[in-house]
Amino acid sequence: MKVGVDARLLSRPLTGIGRYTLEMCLALSKLDGVSLHLFSPAPFPHAIMSALQATTIRTLHCKGPVLRQLWGAFILPLWAKQDQVDIFWGPSHRLPGLLPKATARVVTIHDLVWKYAGETMRPISRLRESIQMPHAIKNADAVVADSTATTDAIKAEFSILNNKINTVLLGASQVSLSPSLLSLKENAITRPYFLFIGTLEPRKNLSRLLTAYSRLPVPVKEKAMLVIAGGKGWGGVNIETLITDLDLNDHVSLLGYVDEATLAGLYSNALFLAMPSLHEGFGLPLLEAMTYGTPVLTANNSSMPEVAGDAGLFVDALDIDSIARGLEQLISDEAVLEALADNTACNVKRFSWDNSAQQLLDIFKKAITARHSRIH
Secondary structure, three states: OEEEEEOHHHHOOOOHHHHHHHHHHHHHOOOOOOEEEEEEOOOOOHHHHHHOOOOEEEEOOOOOHHHHHHHHHHHHHHHHHHOOOOEEEEOOOOOOOOOOOOOEEEEEEOOOHHHHOHHHOOHHHHHHHHHHHHHHHHHOOEEEEOOHHHHHHHHHHOOOOOOOEEEOOOOOOOOOOOOOOHHHHHOOOOOOEEEEEOOEOHHHOHHHHHHHHHOOOHHHHHHOEEEEEOOEOOOOOOHHHHHHHOOOOOOEEEEEOOOHHHHHHHHHHOOOEEEOOOOOOOOHHHHHHHHOOOOEEEEOOOOHHHHHHHHEEEEOOOOHHHHHHHHHHHHHOHHHHHHHHHHHHHHHOOOOHHHHHHHHHHHHHHHHHHHHHHHO
């Protein structure tokens, strides 16, 4: 089976959906009879090229959003036609409109942020999602969602799905087998800490997390500092300014985007991960943290309870006092923290990239059958 993949996110620094695309492609490439054809408007980093040696890769050097959009509209479907792919998979909410009629198509929908938390998105991104996602769902032979919560949200929003939506959970894997502690030393992280991982954007709710942390008694803050790792996003307040205004300069370390070895070191040494997002389609950092035995504090909305399971302490993402109580409990109560940490290994066993890839391959096969039955 020739599988065409919109792999544009692999050309950028990996965040949630990009990592999902990479891990799923790696797992798919190990399955018998699967030939991956990855298409991107820009080259992949050397590490990704090395990891995906057994696949066919087509890239260009498109710079800027306009050229990338033109690539997606015209070059991408042309490559799929030239390579005669049996099925085309869009791992990030969209499908090209000019695919050959005989080519089956599957799209993965990670979340409906544009619908349920649109105020946390750039206006142009919200508009694009609100147009591209319904088009992809309507034209797909099968739709894949990351979690039961996302599946239910899609069913509630789109009545055209019939029986073509499927839930395929993400897998669990450590981001690096060689954790680096260098960043801890370089940034003078010499005392216990809890960790925030994610792009610095409104949906991640970092402002409320910082405000909640600032409300803790000084002796509690002295027990654990907050380490923030993630690339700059958009919108909201300036995080550096907020840290200063909240008098947290001595208690917060802002690292920016970090490489995989550093990220692994941060996960493995953290007391817990704090991820009180306003909305998540899955919440991959929750799972990544648990692969290192690190429990999580997260929100009681969308997919996060489903993913964190009994390795998580849940708070109301909109209630700063709720977040503060959760932080204080995990920082001050070693018994609770240890109990959650003890549950991480069992919880992680529910998630496997190999199982997810096999489920996705089964969906591909059904989509091809459905496409052929409609055109013949």
